[in-house]
Amino acid sequence: MKEIGNGPPLGASRLPDAVAERVADAMFALATPSRVQILRVLMSGSRGVGDLSEAMGMEQSAVSHQLRILREHGLIRVERVGRSRVYRIRDEHVTEFFEAVLRHIEHRPEASTRFDRSPGASSA
Secondary structure (H helix, E strand, O other): OOEOOOOOEOOOOOOOHHHHHHHHHHHHHOOOHHHHHHHHHHOOOOEEHHHHHHHHOOOHHHHHHHHHHHHHOOOEEEEEEOOEEEEEEOOHHHHHHHHHHHHHHHHOHHHOOOOOOOOOOOOO
16 A cells, blocks of 8 residues: 555555444534534533423424434433433533534634525635
């Protein structure tokens, strides 16, 4: 294999495809601002759908949909408390990942704004 500088051979750090797929799935779960905001609220403690709906200013059905995606991708978990469902961060790794992304954005302010996608906007 061809080497670059003094680094390892190209492809030496490649992840197994199944692992790469799982990483992509986890990142997909954070691909919308509403899911990022829900995750941030849950970092402060467990919440029910009604509380999250109020905090987010969203309909309960929309919050429930976003919670389902976060749960399916392993970022949150749900528990029954009486007749209610309570959502919480799955584990400390989710919090660490989220905080690492925030630190990254703080150090790259030029990359933290989204492209203007209005009609006629330049993508350059």
